[in-house]
Amino acid sequence: MSPRQKYRLRSRSDREVIREVEPGKHYVDGESGEPFAVVGKLIPLAPSPSSLPYAVENLRLCGCSLEQLVQRDLNDCPHCDRRLPALEG
Numbered sequence: 001m002s003p004r005q006k007y008r009l010r011s012r013s014d015r016e017v018i019r020e021v022e023p024g025k026h027y028v029d030g031e032s033g034e035p036f037a038v039v040g041k042l043i044p045l046a047p048s049p050s051s052l053p054y055a056v057e058n059l060r061l062c063g064c065s066l067e068q069l070v071q072r073d074l075n076d077c078p079h080c081d082r083r084l085p086a087l088e089g
Protein backbone atom coordinates (compact mmCIF):
# COMPACT_ATOMS: atom_id res chain seq x y z
CA MET A 1 0.00 0.00 0.00
CA SER A 2 1.10 3.53 -0.76
CA PRO A 3 -1.07 5.79 1.38
CA ARG A 4 0.80 9.00 0.64
CA GLN A 5 -0.48 11.08 -2.24
CA LYS A 6 2.17 12.31 -4.66
CA TYR A 7 1.93 15.69 -6.38
CA ARG A 8 3.43 17.25 -9.45
CA LEU A 9 5.27 20.47 -8.60
CA ARG A 10 6.37 22.97 -11.22
CA SER A 11 8.67 25.97 -10.97
CA ARG A 12 8.39 29.15 -13.03
CA SER A 13 10.99 27.86 -15.48
CA ASP A 14 8.94 24.69 -15.97
CA ARG A 15 11.11 22.32 -14.01
CA GLU A 16 8.95 19.59 -12.55
CA VAL A 17 9.35 17.25 -9.65
CA ILE A 18 7.08 14.53 -8.33
CA ARG A 19 6.93 14.21 -4.58
CA GLU A 20 4.79 13.95 -1.54
CA VAL A 21 3.96 17.31 -0.05
CA GLU A 22 3.02 18.37 3.43
CA PRO A 23 0.26 20.96 3.77
CA GLY A 24 1.49 24.41 4.61
CA LYS A 25 5.05 23.65 3.60
CA HIS A 26 6.78 25.53 0.79
CA TYR A 27 8.98 23.79 -1.71
CA VAL A 28 11.79 25.42 -3.60
CA ASP A 29 13.73 24.24 -6.62
CA GLY A 30 17.20 23.50 -5.29
CA GLU A 31 18.85 24.47 -8.59
CA SER A 32 17.11 27.69 -9.55
CA GLY A 33 15.87 28.75 -6.13
CA GLU A 34 12.40 29.27 -7.60
CA PRO A 35 9.38 28.30 -5.60
CA PHE A 36 7.47 25.23 -6.73
CA ALA A 37 3.73 25.41 -7.25
CA VAL A 38 1.55 22.32 -6.98
CA VAL A 39 0.08 21.79 -10.44
CA GLY A 40 -1.52 18.39 -10.08
CA LYS A 41 -2.17 15.24 -8.18
CA LEU A 42 -0.42 12.21 -9.48
CA ILE A 43 -2.43 9.12 -10.16
CA PRO A 44 -2.89 6.66 -8.63
CA LEU A 45 -4.73 8.65 -6.03
CA ALA A 46 -3.83 7.54 -2.56
CA PRO A 47 -4.53 5.13 -1.06
CA SER A 48 -3.80 2.74 -3.87
CA PRO A 49 -2.26 -0.71 -3.98
CA SER A 50 0.10 0.55 -6.66
CA SER A 51 2.31 3.60 -6.79
CA LEU A 52 3.12 3.06 -10.46
CA PRO A 53 1.49 5.63 -12.77
CA TYR A 54 1.65 3.14 -15.63
CA ALA A 55 0.21 0.20 -13.69
CA VAL A 56 -2.52 -1.55 -15.67
CA GLU A 57 -5.29 -0.37 -13.37
CA ASN A 58 -4.35 3.24 -14.19
CA LEU A 59 -4.50 2.83 -17.95
CA ARG A 60 -7.41 2.68 -20.38
CA LEU A 61 -7.91 2.31 -24.09
CA CYS A 62 -8.07 5.64 -25.91
CA GLY A 63 -10.94 4.38 -28.07
CA CYS A 64 -9.54 5.14 -31.52
CA SER A 65 -8.39 2.68 -34.15
CA LEU A 66 -4.87 2.82 -32.77
CA GLU A 67 -6.16 1.17 -29.58
CA GLN A 68 -3.42 2.66 -27.48
CA LEU A 69 -3.29 2.39 -23.72
CA VAL A 70 -3.23 5.83 -22.20
CA GLN A 71 -3.08 7.07 -18.65
CA ARG A 72 -6.49 7.54 -17.10
CA ASP A 73 -5.87 11.11 -15.99
CA LEU A 74 -5.19 12.43 -19.51
CA ASN A 75 -7.81 14.55 -21.28
CA ASP A 76 -6.53 13.89 -24.79
CA CYS A 77 -5.01 10.82 -26.38
CA PRO A 78 -1.26 11.44 -26.83
CA HIS A 79 -1.28 9.17 -29.88
CA CYS A 80 -4.17 10.51 -31.95
CA ASP A 81 -5.06 13.78 -30.14
CA ARG A 82 -8.67 12.70 -29.76
CA ARG A 83 -10.54 13.95 -26.75
CA LEU A 84 -10.90 11.09 -24.31
CA PRO A 85 -14.37 10.40 -22.90
CA ALA A 86 -15.05 11.36 -19.31
CA LEU A 87 -14.22 8.73 -16.76
CA GLU A 88 -17.14 6.84 -15.29
CA GLY A 89 -17.48 6.53 -11.56
Ligand SMILES: [Zn+2]
Pocket residue numbers: 062063064065066067068077078079080081082
Ligand atom coordinates in the same frame (compact mmCIF):
# COMPACT_ATOMS: atom_id res chain seq x y z
ZN1 LIG B 1 -6.05 7.45 -29.70
